[in-house]
Amino acid sequence: MRKSKIYKIAGGFVIGAIVVGAIGYSQLSNRHKAIVKTEFLFRTGIVKNKWDIDKEPSEYRMISPTFLIDGIYKSMEGPKATNFVQLSQDTSLVWLTGFKVKALDSKMTTQLSNDFICHTNIDFNDSRYYTGFGLLNRVGVQYPRMTSLSNGQESFEFPKGYGIPMRGNDLLTVTTESLNHNIKDADLWIKHEIDIDYQKNGDGLKPLMTRTIFVALPFDEKDPYKEPLDPAANSCIPVETKNHTYDDGKGGKLSGHWVIPPGKSTWHSSIDGQLQMKDSLRLHAAAVHVHPFSTSLTVFDLTDNKVIFKSEMTNYKDKIGLEKVTAFSSEQGIWLYANHHYELRQECDNTTAIDQDMMGSMFLFFYDAELESKIRQKP
Known part of the structure; x- marks a missing residue:
């Protein structure tokens, strides 16, 4: 040939x-x-596929690879990258006390708008973490996400006197994702700078455990995108049925990522199963993740008919995005009881003329008396 x-x-x-x-x-x-x-x-x-690391005695700073923003990227759509973090090279305890994220230009000289921050997730290896403390009954019980920062709440600190203990050479997995709701003809190169604040000397600090709760709504598995919905049924149209879909334990399906119509709407779901409370717990902090057009997310005690904590959101008026999302932090704490029933209530106001996607979750931090007992027993 x-x-x-x-x-x-x-x-x-x-x-x-x-x-x-x-x-x-x-x-x-x-x-x-x-x-x-x-x-x-x-x-x-x-583009540079490398994380820049700057580790100080009380702060671990990492700067992400470069992300190309070349169009609209709604929540959970943008370019992202993952890094694995070890705060030290030995098993001595360190105490995590706060987290921050901000957007930078690709040359790392100018801070950009938080509009380019979707979320930054901090996950841990629950098997290694709990096994190291002798808490084998906790392995695999909850999704091992420590916390998340997101648009509107780009920084978060625990109240004075509290932190999350971990062995310094245990791994954290940090995934950060970019966002762009507003600039259609974007041509930007950006980075994310993430800081993890920690202390090596935890004298006097009390340990916190994390529990993730989120709004999860029923949908029709046979015809998930059917409209209109009955508002009284508290059912939803999922964004998709593959991700963020859960079993309700009764043969039905729940979605944690759903569609909200134009105008105001209210959603609610039980969180008893997510809390998995076997005894009373004292809540000291809560970080919040929602999407634009959410106006509030509330932990509500159905038994006592009262609000435990209400996070309120300020949405921008001249563009899509969250200007501020309030967190919860308290040295005194608030008690939640194992024999009470709780739910998450979310209020939304979609000010556009089209459907928008929504999520509502919190990362709750409770005083961990069992873990403190384990730590104090160690020589």
Whole structure:
């Protein structure tokens, strides 16, 4: 076979592969397009796929790889990256006391708007963490997310005298994701700077445990996108049925990521199963994650008919985004009781003319008497 013919055949295969790839790419969701583009930029070396680390005695600072913002990226759609963190090289305890994230330009010289911060998740290895403290009954019980920072709440500190203890050489997994609700013709290169504040000397600090709670709403598994819904049923239309979908324990499905229509709406769901309370617990802090157009998220005691904590959100009036999300922090704490029933209540105000997506979750931090007993027993 002539070389010219071989070249033509090879060229045809290349062109065909490009066409097939382009068609496949065009059919991806915005979130998956961001994954493909980010992976391509990292692997080809077009952008820096490296975390910059600056570790100080009381602060671990990391700066993410570069993210390309080239269009609208709603919540949970933008380019993201993951880093694995060890605060020290030995098993001596460190105490986590706070978290911060901010957006920078790619040269790391200018702080940018928080509009480019979707969320930063801090996860831990629950098997290694609880096994090290002799708390084997806690392994695999809850999703091992320590906390999350997100648009509107980009920093969070525990109240004075409290922290999360961990062995310094245990791993934390930090994933940070970018956001852009407003600039349609964007052409920006950005980074995220994440700080983890910690103390090596935990004398006098009391340990906290984390519990994740979130709004989870029923939907029709056979016809999930059917409209209109009956507001009295507190059911939802999920954004999708693959992710953030849960069993309700009764043969039905729940979604933690749903659609809100234009106008005001209210949603509520039980959190008794998520709290998994076997005894009374004292709440000292709460970090909050919601999407734009949420106006409040409340932990409500159904038994006593009272509010435990209400986080209120300030949405921007001239653009899409959360200006501020209030957190909870208290040295005194608030008691929650094992024989009470609790739910999350979320209020939304979609000021646009189209449907928007919504989530509502909290990371609750309770005083951990059992863990303190384990720590004090160690020589």
